[in-house]
Each structure stands twice: as C-alpha cells, then as structure tokens.
Amino acid sequence: xxxxxxxxxxxxxxxxxxxxxxxxxxxxxxxxxxxxxxxxxxxxxxxxxxxxxxxxxxxxxxxxxxxxxxxxxxxxxxxxxxxxxxxxxxxxxxxxxxxxxxxxxxxxxxxxxxxxxxxxxxxxxxxxxxxxxxxxxxxxxxxxxxxxxxxxxxxxxxxxxxxxxxxxxxxxxxxxxxxxxxxxxxxxxxxxxxxxxx
Amino acid sequence: xxxxxxxxxxxxxxxxxxxxxxxxxxxxxxxxxxxxxxxxxxxxxxxxxxxxxxxxxxxxxxxxxxxxxxxxxxxxxxxxxxxxxxxxxxxxxxxxxxxxxxxxxxxxxxxxxxxxxxxxxxxxxxxxxxxxxxxxxxxxxxxxxxxxxxxxxxxxxxxxxxxxxxxxxxxxxxxxxxxxxxxxxxxxxxxxxxxxxx
Numbered sequence: 362x363x364x365x366x367x368x369x370x371x372x373x374x375x376x377x378x379x380x381x382x383x384x385x386x387x388x389x390x391x392x393x394x395x396x397x398x399x400x401x402x403x404x405x406x407x408x409x410x411x412x413x414x415x416x417x418x419x420x421x422x423x424x425x426x427x428x429x430x431x432x433x434x435x436x437x438x439x440x441x442x443x444x445x446x447x448x449x450x451x452x453x454x455x456x457x458x459x460x461x462x463x464x465x466x467x468x469x470x471x472x473x474x475x476x477x478x479x480x481x482x483x484x485x486x487x488x489x490x491x492x493x494x495x496x497x498x499x500x501x502x503x504x505x506x507x508x509x510x511x512x513x514x515x516x517x518x519x520x521x522x523x524x525x526x527x528x529x530x531x532x533x534x535x536x537x538x539x540x541x542x543x544x545x546x547x548x549x550x551x552x553x554x555x556x557x558x559x
Numbered sequence: 560x561x562x563x564x565x566x567x568x569x570x571x572x573x574x575x576x577x578x579x580x581x582x583x584x585x586x587x588x589x590x591x592x593x594x595x596x597x598x599x600x601x602x603x604x605x606x607x608x609x610x611x612x613x614x615x616x617x618x619x620x621x622x623x624x625x626x627x628x629x630x631x632x633x634x635x636x637x638x639x640x641x642x643x644x645x646x647x648x649x650x651x652x653x654x655x656x657x658x659x660x661x662x663x664x665x666x667x668x669x670x671x672x673x674x675x676x677x678x679x680x681x682x683x684x685x686x687x688x689x690x691x692x693x694x695x696x697x698x699x700x701x702x703x704x705x706x707x708x709x710x711x712x713x714x715x716x717x718x719x720x721x722x723x724x725x726x727x728x729x730x731x732x733x734x735x736x737x738x739x740x741x742x743x744x745x746x747x748x749x750x751x752x753x754x755x756x757x
Contacts, residue, residue: 409694410661423649425656432649445643451621451630454655458623461659463608482680496607 362387365407365415367394369476371469371521372426373414374555375460378517379430382551383437387416394477427457430514442514452508456515460522463493469522471529483529490531494523494539501538505545512549520546525557560585563605563613565592567674569667569719570624571612572753573658576715577628580749581635585614592675625655628712640712650706654713658720661691667720669727681727688729692721692737699736703743710747718744723755 364380366373366389380387392398392413400411407415408424415424416432423429434442443453467490474481497519500507508515524543526533533539546552562578564571564587578585590596590611598609605613606622613622614630621627632640641651665688672679695717698705706713722741724731731737744750 409697421646423653425653427656428649428652431652432645435643435645435648445633447630447633448619450633451626454626454629455621455623457652457656458625458659461656462663465660466664499607 363390363417364388365390365392365404365413367392367413369394369556370413371525374521375426375517376414376416376429377553378520379433379442379514381553382549383433384551385433385437427461427518430518434514441511444509449509453513453515456507457518460518463489464519464522467493468526468529468531471531472522472525475529487529487531490526490529494526494531494536497523498536498539501542516546521555528557561588561615562586563588563590563602563611565590565611567592567754568611569723572719573624573715574612574614574627575751576718577631577712579751580747581631582749583631583635625659625716628716632712639709642707647707651711651713654705655716658716661687662717662720665691666724666727666729669729670723673727685727685729688724688727692724692729692734695721696734696737699740714744719753726755
C-alpha cells in the first residue's frame, strides 16, 4: 500500500495513526505542499480535489481521509474500528461528518491560516472552533469515546485537528474532558505523534 | 420513526428522498427554522449542533443527514444503497464527505445567504461551488452514478444542494453531465421533489 502524505497535514495524520494502530505495511510518498505538488496532473488523477492524503492499494485508489479510514478499518480492523450494524455505522458517521465539517472549518482552517498563510477568515474559523470543541468536550464529559464504548475511526478522525487547535491560537484550557480524551488516544497501542501535538 | 424536518432544508430533503425510495413509514415533525425551534433545549437534546434533520427510531436518535442515510440504508436497504465491502464503503464515503464539505460550503451556503440571510461570505461560497460542481460534472461525464455502478446514498447525499445551486445564483448551465445525472435521480422510483428543484 502507498500513502501519499504530507508531514504537517492533520488529515494525513488520521491515516498514519490507523496504519500504525492496525500495523499495516505501507510505503510513504511525500507530497510537497509548499511546492504545490498536490496540484500536479499526476496527483489530480489520483484525487480530483488536489489534496492529500491518498492511498493506493493494488488497483484501488482512495482519497478523503475519512474514506481512507473506512477502507482500512473495514479491510483490516474487523468490527473493532468500524461496526457493521446500522446504529453503530450511523454513530461513527455522525463524527466522521463532524470531522469533515466542524473540525475542518474550525480548528483546521485557523491552523492553516496561521501556519501556512492560507486565505481564511481567521475570526470566523476560531469562533466556529470554540463552538465545536465545546460540543466535543460536553459529549466527552459523559462518554470515554466519541461514537461507541470503544475506540473507533470516529475518534481517529476527530483527534488531529482538535488536538492541534493551539496551532490556530485557540486555547484548549477550558476543555478538561477533551484533554482526558486526548490522553486516552495517546495511550492506544500504536499511537504515533506529529509536530504540534503536545 | 419520527423525522424532525424543515421543508426548505436540502439536508432534510436527503432524508425525505431515501425514506420515500425505501418506503419507510414515518411521522414528520416540522421544526420552524425562522422561529429558531432547532435551538430549543428539547431539540438540542436530540442534536447538540442544533440542526435538522434528526430521526428518532424507538430509542435511537440520529442527527447529521449523512449518518441518517447510513442508518436507513443499512437497516432497510440491504446492500443496494450502501455496500458492506471495504472498497464500496470507501467509495460511498468519499462522496458523503464531499456532500458535507464541498457541497455544504459551496452551493448550500450561497443558497442560505440568498434565501435565508445567513451570515456567509457569498463570493467565497459561489467560487467554491463552481469548483465543486465542475469536479462532479467531470466525474459524471464518465460515470452514471457518483460512487458505484448503481444508485447509492452517495447520490442522495450530493443531489439536493447541487440541484438547488441556482438558489445561490450559481449557474448550472455549464454542467451537462450534472444535468443528465439530475434527470437520472428524478427517474428513480419514489423520487420526491422540494421547492426550488427544477
């Protein structure tokens, strides 16, 4: 399996985490975002959105970090990381959508502005981030994991950009339950870190 | 089953479409968005994000339109609308994520600004919409359906806000393959319309 990866990308880190936790052999191909290598015709043929991560597994190509998590968990994780029953699937999907919308348009974009100079409305991203982190914190005050009583790809999908929020100058100090959940994620076998994770 | 619904919401329409196509008995409870009924404590207990749609099915409550589609398709649709194999699941997830991110932050937000006066950067939403619709159009030039060789919840999730793009003053004229796909969706048994769909 090949992972088209960028070290500073939280979306790529979701994939790196699950590859490591499931101990899946793979080759990492670095895509230089400062050089816009994600927008070359070769890469756009892999992902029409011109983004990382992408994986290639034989003749299967998958983009979108949530879709890659779904693929890896279904193929290599049995029922553990992504269940097959309707309620379990839906509970995981709620948080995959939260990762795609609330966490991307909140803490991830604030970070993209401050670390990479992306053209973003910083105030809007930070305000949105505070609402989203507060919702997660409330939920995690009553639940050890986001979707089910065990770690799933919902936790993996929501971890990097919430844990990297301070890169976007969003304080994590108000969120005790979130901090405890970060610690539980870090304690999972196979956890790997990335720059910016405390 | 209860659907907490708003007639003008494209996210609710995704759910209305699949409920109709799968012929699932349900009760509709109208939530008045102009009166902010989606932000009452009762509704926030159903969905901490304070949004519609929400479904209640016995003691199961699910929010997020993509998660609801996953639930309904898994429980009532067999393998037809959402497959169980890793590649099929991932292909569908790519487009669920596209619905959540690209279509929401493009055509849906442009429409929300122009129809409902939401606080949105219209130029940014319209520019983003044109990129996203162009990507869909290219893909649909080579494929009859978004994710697999048959209709899936990927098509349902991406249909309302792309088909309603003109409500956000985004022209659909350049997109022939998209228009043909709209017609194929409308031809599906059980299709229902909503205000704004041509």
